[in-house]
Amino acid sequence: MKKILVLGTGGTIASVKTEEGFKSSLDINEILRHAGIKLHNGYEIHTKNILNIDSTLIQPEDWEIIAKEVYSGLRDYDGIVISHGTDTLAYTSSMLSFMVQNPTKPVVITGAMKPITEPGSDAVKNLRDSLLFAMEAKIGGIFVVFNGKVMNGCRVSKINSVDVDAFKSINYPDIAYIDEGGQIKYNANILDSYSRPRGSLKLDTQYDPRVFVLKLIPGLDSRVIDGLLDMGCFIGSDKWNF
Known part of the structure; x- marks a missing residue:
């Protein structure tokens, strides 16, 4: 049985409404429970909370923490999903692309524009798509999965602060699309570039x-x-x- 690691870092997806507004407070197990996710297609899901902050507060030393967890997890798991706030998600995915080098397994970063506790949240779709890609992907790398799109982690930019289609791959095609039925449709034009031989897995957290x-x-x-x-x-x- 394949094993997937889900890392929680906080953000909008983990927020609940308080008297002072929304606050990041749910741990990753609570997020998955709200999303109705336990096991998916017989895969084993393990969880770990490493941060629980508004992503606007993230610092380079937090990227180092995330990168080390990912690097360690890649030795024991078949895929990794990171739940993250959207404001700095693109920064984190880019930094991970350089800190965790040559991964042969999928590392997926996702989040939500609306908290998981709110009706109509996009968190459920983004989490399910992310887990699906982490479990079934034919390729390894650092990816962002959002609103049905799979994007190269170091090419993503947040382009909208309201719409659920908040992220776009800049000057690089989307890697794949995930339809409502859970089918992954790859961009055949770029699959070859991901199947080329690479060096060994390496961690470099210098910044x-x-x-x-x-x-x-x-x-x-x-x-x-x-x-x-x-x-x-x-x-x-x-x-x-x-």
Whole structure:
């Protein structure tokens, strides 16, 4: 029997309504219970809570925690699903793509635009699709599964803060689509690139916090750049590197 690891990190999907608004408080077992998920097609699901925070509060050291859990889990499990807040989901999926290198098993990151406790939440579909892909995928890598789309983890961007179709793969085709019947339909044009030989699984959690992405606009005061350089930052933009 194949085994799947589901990691909980908090976010909207784990939120409940309080007097002060929604707060991330459900653990991953409660999330799966609300979604009606126990076993899926005879697969064994194991869970672990590693964070429980609003994803806007996530820090690079949290990415390191997640990456280490994923790296460790890939040795014992056939696939991994990470439940995450949507605001920084794309950042986490991108960082994992570089921190956990050459995975031969699927690592899936997902979340929800509406808490699992709320009627009509998209969490149920996203969780079921993610588990399905983690269990049945023909390919390994870091992926984002959201609203029926399977996307390359380092190409995803959040493009909508309201609609359930909140994420888009930028300048790279979607990997696959999951229909309402639970069928995975792969993009045949890119499957070959995922089946090519890779190196061995590697963990590299080194990062440099002195990186700042500066949006260049007309009238930008050069003192902004000077100040960042004085702080020891490496500055990048979509046009130049300093």
